[in-house]
Amino acid sequence: MAPSEVAGGGAALELLVHGVGGATPQDMLAAPVTVRITGDATAAVYRRPEDADAEQHPERYAHGPVPEAYCWANLTSGNGARALWLLLLPFMVVNLAHWMRPTTKGPSAAVRCYGMLVRLVALSLTALLTAASCEVALDLTAWQCAGAAACSAGRAWLGFVSAAGDGWWSQPGRRLSLAALVPAALVGLLWYLSNRTWSAYESQRPPATEAAQGTRATRVTVAAAVGGQADTRPALGRPGFWYGRRIVARLRAAHTAAGFLIVAAAVAGAAARHDRGADVPALDLAGRSLETVLVLAGTFVVAVVFRRGHSDSLIDHRVDRAVVNWLPGVSLFLLALAMLYASWSRPGWASHGTLPGEEAFRILTLAQGALIVALAVTAHLLHRRASHPRTALRGLGGPAVALLACALGGVMTGGVAQRVADWLDGPGTPGMGHGPISGPPVLLSWQASVIPVLLFLLLVPLAVFAARTWRTARSLTEAVERDYPQERPDAVRTRRIAATRATAALTDAIPVVVGVLCTATLLLGGGAVAGSWATGAVPGEAFERAHPLVEAVADAAQTLGSLLVGLGFVLLVTWGRRAYRDAAARRTIGILWDVGTFWPRAAHPFAPPCYAERAVPDLTWRMASWTGSTGGRLVISGHSQGSVLAAAAVWQLPAATRRRVALLTYGSPLERLYGRWFPAYFGPAPLGTLHRELHCWRNLWRHTDPIGGPLRLPPEEGKPTVDRPALRDPVVYGRTDSHPLPEPVLGHSDYQADPAFAEERKGLLHRLPPALPAQRTPSRTGRVESQG
Secondary structure (H helix, E strand, O other), X not given: OOOXXXXXXXXXXXXXXXXXXXXXXXXXXXXXXXXXEEEOOOOEEEEOHHHOXXXXXXXXXXXXXXXXXXXXXXXXXXXXXXHHHHHHHXXXXXXXXXHOOOOOOOOOHHHHHHHHHHHHHHHHHHHHHHHHHHHHHHHHHHHHHOOOHHHHOOOHHHHHHOHHHOOHHHOHHHHHHHHOHHHHHHHHHHHHHHHHXXXXXXXXXXXXXXXXXXXXXXXXHHHHHHOOOOOOOOHHHOOOOOOOHHHHHXXXXXXXXXXXXXHHHHHHHHHHHHHHOOOOHHHHHHHHHHHHHHHHHHHHHHHHHHOOOOOOOOOOOOOOHHXXXXXXXXXXXXXXXXXXXXXXXXXXXXXXXXXXXXXXXXHHHHHHHHHHHHHHHHHHHHHHHOOOOOOHHHHOHHHHHHHHHHHHHHHHHHHHHHHHHHHHHOOOOOOOXXXXXXXXXXXXXXXXXXXXXXXXHHHHHHHHHHHHHHHHHHHOHHHHHHHOOOOOOOHHHHHHHHHHHHHHHHHHHHHHHHHHHHHHHHHHHHHXXXXXXXXXXXXXXHOOOXXXXXXXXXXXHHHHHHHHHHHHHHHHHHHHHHHHHOHHHHHHHHHHHHHHOOOOOOOOOOOOOOOHHHHHHHHHHHHHHHHHHHOOEEEEEEEXXXXXXXXXXXXXXXXXHHOOEEEEEEOOOHHHHHHHHOHHHHOHHHHHHHHHHOOEEEEEOEOOOOOOOOOOOOOOOOOOOOEOOOEOOOOOOOOOOOOOOOOOOOOOXXXXXXXXXXXXXXXXXXXXXXXXXXXXXXOOOOOOEEEO
């Protein structure tokens, strides 16, 4: 650290924020022992022991800033229970689609329509999960297996509900009512987890910004926003953005109610269909009345999801009490009524075939497809108004990701149904009529059958990208050698560096792969629905009399697809079990959550919790409290995902505090990933606004980095450009006296090891205004705990 780095500028603090995968405070501060200054075991700020009382002895730091590390890794990879979040993967993916809305100019009904459509897609995923659990518990187990003596005979745990036993539970309605406890318990568990994780992660109130302080100008802005006019501040800078208590509570109540109502409809629907053909008018009337009430309740749930009920412009503490408290309770009461109605004695009722209501899966799949198409049209209209060439998939990133969420949900739920059916059917193949049960809905078999076709189609773009990467690596050899003009060329070393650069560039091709995958998924999914509806049989039966080659292909696709969906689900459960026991595996899964759970749960309340609703207020409070108590300067430096958290926190600062803060980002995906896929929040306009409002900002990047990249912001008058020219990687090409061993190609890691890091930090500190001595206080907030 240069001796004159902060001389003359007064107190200075460097707040380090790590990236994906986490880092220990010891590694971040290069110290064997650290102390916790403030925070808890989940997320905290650390210093070296000798820096713990830095505020009381500012004279010690005339030659360098006080280093501080904010560690947030435990928010995504802490205790073992978080491994279970893998089962919520489709919910997380569809929640991302909400934030991928294209940027647009001015207020627009299309923006509200986009959010509404994503929330409806999210609701359909909850319906799909509940329907799949009903398929396993009610249809395959209680209706088919318990109703067939050949299936229930060898399973003692089904003896008391077996139709062959002629006991009290042997009637189909009573079996269904008992089995309904399983999907109802699953819905209740999801409600509990959502409520519990909200309290643990997302209940952190943002700091008092200008809006909360009540300045006249902000009151006018907020009043205009409430009155229906657009808030001119970037969304990430609004005080209510990271506090979604109201929307999460509202959606949680709606999704919980939807789950209970679907279970009630599955139980009551089977009994009502039987009563319509029986000569019992009272039961027929009761069944029709109950079905009508369930439809009305479901309509109300959809209406609740239609309305977002949240404003970014204000920190909204209100909760829609009537909806949150009454809607799940009423739906649970209706479920109890449905179970009571289905349990009424019907001596002549016997279960045959599959549970009535198999069409529900086809209707649900068609509804998802229609919603995705409508979402794509809305996204296209938004993107056309303010298009930008860097936006991924021309603004269709959100619809594409929503489609992938639906496909992932279908694979996971279909995998469960297929595996349970295989288990119950014994040596027979489900759906082929060779076993004791009829098997799952034929649509699930068709959907499984298209998976091998989809994987085969993906081989084409993967082969193209592999060939292009090889050609790019060969063309980059001259550019690599130009970066080291004083070095003697080494063909092996050059090829390795060029190959790393070419591989890192594949990140920019992700939109093409996603586009091909989504197009194929949409077409094959539509074909699966059409095939199941037209034939009413699984592919192996539907093509039984076709050409021998076609029949063989259909049989192979059905068998292989069934194995793949089952294997995928087993691997998911196995990986989750391993992560539950192994902290290292949990950290690997945590990388997925680092990216996927950055955004608030604005679309699906059962998605894994948003860690940024804890981390962003933490960082904002820390920056505001330190600059307020010392009057000093602050450089917040973020690596990878930490740079995204740092930028989001700086956005939340009041303007007066923001002028005392400099931003240093390195290996940052702010533009390369977030700007392209989330243009409304990290596109050129929001990032440009942040550049203008910050006193100074510098970004470090490498050609070999597959995640970070340049921010591509235009220069501002009187300010240096944000992007520094690409750092050389490796720092030294060959062996030298100071580097006698070969230097590694660092890629996305160890930016602080490059001399450019200290140089840029020094430049940022010099550009910040001097400290304000009148505001300094000798106090230090927080507690100190040793971390060895």
